[in-house]
Amino acid sequence: MSTQSSWGEGNFSRFICTANHGFAPYAQEELRRAFGAVKSTVVVPGEILLAGLPVAEEEVSKKLLEESPTFLRHIQPVQFQESTEKTEEALDKFVAFVLNRSELTGERVVLQVRKTESAFWEENAASLKQLLTDKLHELNCEWVIRDADFVISVFVSNDALYAGISKPEQNLSDWSGGAIRFQKEEGQISRAKFKLLEAEQTFGIDFTSFHKALDIGAAPGGWTSFLLERGLEVTAVDPAKMDATLLQSPRLTFLKKNAGDVRFHDGEFDLLVCDMSWSPKLMSRLVSDLLYSLQSGGTAVVTVKLLHKKPLALIKEVIDTFERSRMQIQRSKQLFHNREEITLYMIKY
Incomplete structure (x- = not known):
C-alpha cells in the first residue's frame, strides 16, 4: 500500500535514520532526547532505523542541524512508501511521486539509492539507481553527483521502497547514507588518515591555516602525514616507530617518548591532534596535561575510544574533563571513518 501524502505533513514525520554499525540505539536515544517520543522500527540491526517523530518534517532537520547529534549520521525523509510485492507497480508509483514534485524542475538533482542485503532488488544499488534514472527521463532537471540543490533518497528493504526529497543539508550529510568515501592513495601509511580528511570536510576545518601541530600518539604516522601534506x-x-618515509621530512620533529614524559613551551602549537588507542579517561587526562602547549584560540581534534557500555555518559565525562581545561567543544561526532570511537573538535579559549 502506498503512503505518499500524510507521513511528512502536520505534526508527524518519518525518516530512515542511519548510524555507524552497532550505534543505532544511541542515535535513537539522541532522537528521543530531541523530540520526546520516537516510534522506531529496526531496518538493519544496530545501524538503520525507520523513525516516526511527533513533529513536522522541516522542524526535524532544523533542530538536528542546531543540535548536531553525535551518533545520528544521516537521515532521509520518508514521503513515499510502497510495498515491493509487485515490483514494477512499486517502481512506477515511485516515478509518479517524483515527477509530481515541481520544485525539482530546472534544479541540480542527485539520486541516492541504498538497499539492504535482503532487498527485493538482488543486484547492487548502482544498477537500481541506473534503472530509476532511466525511468525518470521526463524529469526536467540536471543530474549531478555532488553539489546538488535537491536529493532524491531511495531506500529499499526486503518488502518496501521508501523515498523522500530534500535539500542536502536536511539529510545531515550530502553523501548517500552519510558514508563519505575517499580513495586510498599509493603509499598511504594507514586508513587513520581518512578520519582527518572526513573531519576536515565535516567540521569545515582549514588545516592549511595552522603552522605548528602536536600529534600525540602519532605512530605509525597516518595523521602526521596528513598534516605534513x-x-x-x-x-x-610516540614510543613506537614512525613510518620511515615521514622521518625524512624537514618539517617533522619525532620524539620517541611517552606523551607523559615530554615538555613544551607554553602556547608553542596552534593545533593539537590525538588518535591514541587508550582508555578514554586516561587519554583525556594526558591530553589535558599537555594543553598548556596549545595557544589560546588553538584547535584540538581528538578521538575518544568508546570502550564502555554507556558511551553517552562516557562522552559527557570526557567532555567535562576538556572543558575544565579551557576547551570549548565545537562538535562531537561519530564520523563514518570512526569505528568504536567519536571525534571531538575543540577550540581553546
Missing part, C-alpha cells in the same frame, strides 16, 4: 610543522610523540 597540508604544509604544517609537526611534532610527533
Whole structure:
C-alpha cells in the first residue's frame, strides 16, 4: 500500500535514520532526547532505523542541524512508501511521486539509492539507481553527483521502497547514507588518515591555516602525514616507530617518548591532534596535561575510544574533563571513518 501524502505533513514525520554499525540505539536515544517520543522500527540491526517523530518534517532537520547529534549520521525523509510485492507497480508509483514534485524542475538533482542485503532488488544499488534514472527521463532537471540543490533518497528493504526529497543539508550529510568515501592513495601509511580528511570536510576545518601541530600518539604516522601534506610543522610523540618515509621530512620533529614524559613551551602549537588507542579517561587526562602547549584560540581534534557500555555518559565525562581545561567543544561526532570511537573538535579559549 502506498503512503505518499500524510507521513511528512502536520505534526508527524518519518525518516530512515542511519548510524555507524552497532550505534543505532544511541542515535535513537539522541532522537528521543530531541523530540520526546520516537516510534522506531529496526531496518538493519544496530545501524538503520525507520523513525516516526511527533513533529513536522522541516522542524526535524532544523533542530538536528542546531543540535548536531553525535551518533545520528544521516537521515532521509520518508514521503513515499510502497510495498515491493509487485515490483514494477512499486517502481512506477515511485516515478509518479517524483515527477509530481515541481520544485525539482530546472534544479541540480542527485539520486541516492541504498538497499539492504535482503532487498527485493538482488543486484547492487548502482544498477537500481541506473534503472530509476532511466525511468525518470521526463524529469526536467540536471543530474549531478555532488553539489546538488535537491536529493532524491531511495531506500529499499526486503518488502518496501521508501523515498523522500530534500535539500542536502536536511539529510545531515550530502553523501548517500552519510558514508563519505575517499580513495586510498599509493603509499598511504594507514586508513587513520581518512578520519582527518572526513573531519576536515565535516567540521569545515582549514588545516592549511595552522603552522605548528602536536600529534600525540602519532605512530605509525597516518595523521602526521596528513598534516605534513597540508604544509604544517609537526611534532610527533610516540614510543613506537614512525613510518620511515615521514622521518625524512624537514618539517617533522619525532620524539620517541611517552606523551607523559615530554615538555613544551607554553602556547608553542596552534593545533593539537590525538588518535591514541587508550582508555578514554586516561587519554583525556594526558591530553589535558599537555594543553598548556596549545595557544589560546588553538584547535584540538581528538578521538575518544568508546570502550564502555554507556558511551553517552562516557562522552559527557570526557567532555567535562576538556572543558575544565579551557576547551570549548565545537562538535562531537561519530564520523563514518570512526569505528568504536567519536571525534571531538575543540577550540581553546
